[in-house]
Amino acid sequence: MEATCDVDAELSDQISALIKPPSPDQGLGFIDESESLCLKQEYFEELLKSRNCVGLKVKPESDLGKGVYADVEFGEGELVLKDQMLVGAQHSSNKVDCLVCSHCFCFVGSVELQIGRKLCLQELGLSSSDECASSPMDGIHDSPNGDHDNLGSCSSSDFKEKVSLPKEIVASLMNGQLALPYSERFALPSVVPCPGGCGEAYYCSKLCAGTDWELSHSLLCTGKGSQAICREALLKFVGHANETNDIFLLAAKAIAFTILRYKKLKLYGLQGQQQDEHAKQNGQSGSEFSLLLEVWKPMSMGFKRRWWECVALPEDVDCCDEVSFRKQIRDLASMSLQLLKQAIFDKECAPCITVPIEISFLHCDLVVASPVEDYFLYIDDLPPDDKETAEMITRPILDALGDDYSVCCQGSAFFPLQSCMNHSCQPNAKAFKRDEDRDGQATIIALRTILKGEEITVSYIDESLPLEDRRTQLADYGFKCRRKRDLNLNHLHSSELTYAVHGFESESYIRRD
Numbered sequence: 395m396e397a398t399c400d401v402d403a404e405l406s407d408q409i410s411a412l413i414k415p416p417s418p419d420q421g422l423g424f425i426d427e428s429e430s431l432c433l434k435q436e437y438f439e440e441l442l443k444s445r446n447c448v449g450l451k452v453k454p455e456s457d458l459g460k461g462v463y464a465d466v467e468f469g470e471g472e473l474v475l476k477d478q479m480l481v482g483a484q485h486s487s488n489k490v491d492c493l494v495c496s497h498c499f500c501f502v503g504s505v506e507l508q509i510g511r512k513l514c515l516q517e518l519g520l521s522s523s524d525e526c527a528s529s530p531m532d533g534i535h536d537s538p539n540g541d542h543d544n545l546g547s548c549s550s551s552d553f554k555e556k557v558s559l560p561k562e563i564v565a566s567l568m569n570g571q572l573a574l575p576y577s578e579r580f581a582l583p584s585v586v587p588c589p590g591g592c593g594e595a596y597y598c599s600k601l602c603a604g605t606d607w608e609l610s611h612s613l614l615c616t617g618k619g620s621q622a623i624c625r626e627a628l629l630k631f632v633g634h635a636n637e638t639n640d641i642f643l644l645a646a647k648a649i650a651f652t653i654l655r656y657k658k659l660k661l662y663g664l665q666g667q668q669q670d671e672h673a674k675q676n677g678q679s680g681s682e683f684s685l686l687l688e689v690w691k692p693m694s695m696g697f698k699r700r701w702w703e704c705v706a707l708p709e710d711v712d713c714c715d716e717v718s719f720r721k722q723i724r725d726l727a728s729m730s731l732q733l734l735k736q737a738i739f740d741k742e743c744a745p746c747i748t749v750p751i752e753i754s755f756l757h758c759d760l761v762v763a764s765p766v767e768d769y770f771l772y773i774d775d776l777p778p779d780d781k782e783t784a785e786m787i788t789r790p791i792l793d794a795l796g797d798d799y800s801v802c803c804q805g806s807a808f809f810p811l812q813s814c815m816n817h818s819c820q821p822n823a824k825a826f827k828r829d830e831d832r833d834g835q836a837t838i839i840a841l842r843t844i845l846k847g848e849e850i851t852v853s854y855i856d857e858s859l860p861l862e863d864r865r866t867q868l869a870d871y872g873f874k875c876r877r878k879r880d881l882n883l884n885h886l887h888s889s890e891l892t893y894a895v896h897g898f899e900s901e902s903y904i905r906r907d
């Protein structure tokens with residue numbers, strides 16, 4: 395299905411170049427397949443080197459597209475890879491349940507603040523687990539659980555009555571006057587507000603605040619210090635994304651990141667160096683567009699298909715309505731783009747303001763476990779006498795929170811290396827979010843010995859689930875597992891060997907072990 399927006403037509407050559415790996419001849423000339431593979435190979439080799447990843451290879455063209463392979467043997471439990479996210483965003487609906495650093499996504503404040511804030515918002519009817527709001531994007535899932543599409547979740551716990559706590563208790567949890575027993579063992583970093591004054595972004599440190607500001611937030615901040623060209627337009631853009639699909643917020647971060655990095659490199663004269671390199675290689679002069687291509691390269695390497703072409707068809711949409719469904723979400727993306735352009739338009743970076751909304755980001759689900767869960771588990775594990783004393787205070791709080799007492803931080807992030815990993819129902823590696831990795835890194839650990847030359851795979855789903863459930867979950871990802879060993883495992887019929895790959899990519903969980 396070919397989709398054309400107005401902007402597509404205006405900048406079609408440049409957009410085509412942006413969604414392909416940059417060409418040595420400044421991007422606007424097209425390159426053949428083998429050149430393209432070489433460029434991808436070089437890019438990933440450099441990326442692995444810059445991340446100090448030893449013993450890994452990214453093959454740009456495996457049977458499932460890109461894939462990550464072991465170049466040495468990894469022992470069980472050994473660290474395979476640490477990947478730094480390029481851009482990430484907490485889901486809008488998750489913000490009412492978890493207060494996390496907008497840069498590294500660690501929980502901030504205190505266990506008491508996390509609990510008090512959740513109870514307060516729950517009381518106001520804002521908790522994501524309390525509402526079953528409908529939106530124009532109802533049913534458009536881009537995660538296996540469909541839990542980050544602004545729809546709120548309606549778990550069974552919603553029907554279990556919660557026992558309200560007096561307002562003063564909730565207030566004292568939030569303002570630090572009430573300290574819960576043993577909570578000092580779960581100390582969290584203090585909350586640092588956004589320097590631009592938006593009151594939307596919070597951080598765990600001034601370093602995270604400053605870094606996020608420089609990377610993207612200065613353009614996307616809706617506060618007085620914002621560098622957006624029109625704050626009203628930005629507010630409209632954010633409102634539209636919150637009402638429809640917050641994948642647009644992740645896309646906006648990628649665009650803001652590109653614009654700011656482009657400007658910085660240009661300002662510090664690195665463009666000259668870049669162009670010299672290209673010129674040396676090709677005997678051609680450089681251009682501003684070559685710099686844009688260079689800055690945009692990580693995103694172009696993650697390009698799969700246009701977003702509206704690969705989101706899974708919601709269950710309630712009939713196959714024969716697929717064309718109009720895809721047109722509808724393409725129009726939504728187009729609308730989002732127009733709003734964003736009014737807010738942060740930059741002439742030199744104009745082509746990239748059309749691309750991210752189009753592309754299917756190879757984004758991973760971002761899941762960070764809540765310290766609130768650890769806290770209550772700790773109380774539960776106390777010796778009986780201590781537990782009884784502690785529970786006199788914690789029990790009413792648990793009752794007020796209900797079954798969904800602890801919600802993980804959930805979002806989407808783009809990890810350039812992790813997003814090259816393919817799925818297997820019998821994975822040999824797993825992504826963890828560990829206590830010591832609170833700086834936004836994804837940590838992949840070997841689940842068993844991985845031999846040199848073997849592909850490193852993770853499971854995008856809970857692989858311990860029965861076959862039917864796994865199929866359903868993978869269908870929500872928009873593809874069916876094509877791996878023979880998975881099929882053998884599941885005793886499928888040969889007719890099932892022919893699978894359609896619809897290509898939605900939203901992957902592995904990041905968990906704290």
Ligand SMILES: C[S@@+](CC[C@H](N)C(=O)[O-])C[C@H]1O[C@@H](n2cnc3c(N)ncnc32)[C@H](O)[C@@H]1O
Nearest residue numbers: 458459460813814815816817875876897898899
């Ligand atoms: C995170 S990407 C993995 C890298 C991907 N191969 C690429 O070329 O960019 C996820 C996509 O890879 C493909 N994929 C991954 N594992 C697969 C599997 N077991 N069977 C079929 N397709 C798979 C699907 O198209 C999926 O949307």
